[in-house]
Amino acid sequence: DQQVKQNSPSLSVQEGRISILNCDYTNSMFDYFLWYKKYPAEGPTFLISISSIKDKNEDGRFTVFLNKSAKHLSLHIVPSQPGDSAVYFCAASAKGTYKYIFGTGTRLKVLA
Amino acid sequence: EAGVTQFPSHSVIEKGQTVTLRCDPISGHDNLYWYRRVMGKEIKFLLHFVKESKQDESGMPNNRFLAERTGGTYSTLKVQPAELEDSGVYFCASSPGHSGNTIYFGEGSWLTVV
Numbered sequence: 001d002q003q004v005k006q007n008s009p010s011l012s013v014q015e016g017r018i019s020i021l022n023c024d025y026t027n028s029m030f031d032y033f034l035w036y037k038k039y040p041a042e043g044p045t046f047l048i049s050i051s052s053i054k055d056k057n058e059d060g061r062f063t064v065f066l067n068k069s070a071k072h073l074s075l076h077i078v079p080s081q082p083g084d085s086a087v088y089f090c091a092a093s094a095k096g097t098y099k100y101i102f103g104t105g106t107r108l109k110v111l112a
Numbered sequence: 113e114a115g116v117t118q119f120p121s122h123s124v125i126e127k128g129q130t131v132t133l134r135c136d137p138i139s140g141h142d143n144l145y146w147y148r149r150v151m152g153k154e155i156k157f158l159l160h161f162v163k164e165s166k167q168d169e170s171g172m173p174n175n176r177f178l179a180e181r182t183g184g185t186y187s188t189l190k191v192q193p194a195e196l197e198d199s200g201v202y203f204c205a206s207s208p209g210h211s212g213n214t215i216y217f218g219e220g221s222w223l224t225v226v
Contacts, residue, residue: 004154034215036217041219041222042219042220043116043217043218043219043220044217045217046215046216046217049214098145098160098162098207099157099168099171102147102155104152105154
């Protein structure tokens with residue numbers, strides 16, 4: 001049972017435009033969410049996080065939105081750059097736990 | 113400050129052999145995790161240490177996998193005997209004390225069992 005789902009395996013976006021990556025979860029106990037970026041042959045690199053007490057968190061070109069009622073979060077990258085091309089994973093954990101559940105990832109390709 | 117380091121970066125072994133993967137967490141991080149990613153799938157949790165104690169090993173696939181963290185510093189993950197389905201990338205991650213923290217990953221150890 002996949003508790004964290006990234007239903008789009010891939011996404012292509014033109015340089016300078018907005019990239020929107022989506023993530024859905026099923027466990028209502030999840031209260032902390034992370035986004036990671038992964039380049040080939042490297043480990044996942046932390047991008048941005050959001051706690052369930054917020055519905056938005058912004059860091060430079062990256063913004064994460066959380067819709068708790070829909071159990072949905074999204075990562076917005078504006079403007080997209082070719083260096084953003086990577087696989088993006090969302091991850092979630094429940095309060096008081098240390099175990100993060102990851103989605104299957106979305107491969108973003110930013111076209112120059 | 114050094115990040116999470118893993119060794120070896122790549123390993124090719126025959127079915128039935130033994131492999132030991134090592135992870136050195138970020139200095140001062142009590143929490144250490146092992147994750148695995150099989151080709152194209154999710155990054156799957158294997159287990160979690162707090163210092164030298166196993167807190168959660170619910171993701172360990174079977175008893176062919178043994179993880180240790182002697183002295184609460186580095187950790188090893190041994191696969192014995194290795195099977196074909198054990199191939200994948202094994203990631204180690206660490207985080208500071210309490211829950212709700214970001215976890216930081218190493219580069220991964222790529223294991224191929226032939």
